[in-house]
Amino acid sequence: MPSNSKLPSSRSARDGRRNAFVWCGVIICTLLTLAVIIAGIVIFVGYLVMHPRVPYVSVVNAQLDRIQIDHFNGFLEILVTITIRARNGNRLAHATFLHSNYTLSFEGEDIAQLVAPAFEVTKNSSVDFNYEVQSSPIPLGPEQADQVEAGFNKDLITFGLKGGARVRWKVGRLGPLEFSCHLDCRLHFHASNLSYVPSSCTSKAK
DSSP, X not given: OOOOTTHHHHHHHHHHXXXXXXXXXXXXXXXXXXXXXXXXXXXXXXXXXXXXXXXXXEEEEEEEEXXXXXXXXXXXXXXXXXXXXXXXXXXXXXXXXEEEEEEEEETTEEEEEEEEOOEEEOTTEEEEEEEEEEOOOXXXXXXXXXXXXXXXXXXXXXXXXXXXXXEEEEOGGGOEEEEEEEEEEEEEEXXXXXXXXXXXXXXXXX
């Protein structure tokens, strides 16, 4: 009869190789887990040290320089100045604002586009843009004319401002970050003296 004396040794060899593969897999998984943990700690410590802040835009002032209504032809003309501030509160990083575009509206009608080219705000500083809007005659329907008259009677003229910008900044070795700043608010003015009624109009998270 043929001998089976070699079977146990060959089986032991296969078991040994299998155990070696298992241990290699365990070691690789352990190393990957440690690498992920270390990377997380580095990012967390970097965040605490740099304390990155999201740049934002806000309306800091406005002035209704002129508002004139032509009752006979049903037209409205305005001259308004709006100051929008781009703020970068990061102490260690500059920020670049891109595609700044805002729409000024009155009684549901778009009357002007406020646009700025790409610009940079240095670390922990801000840049103000003064947008002067002189509209061409705005045609008013009967309901819109009534709303304008109601605003004069209430001593309150309201405009809508909507738009935003893309902001990009780099947080050390954590890499570049990009965020959208959005404004969607109403600007109020006294009809009697055309002064601005301050209100919150900002993309900053509350």
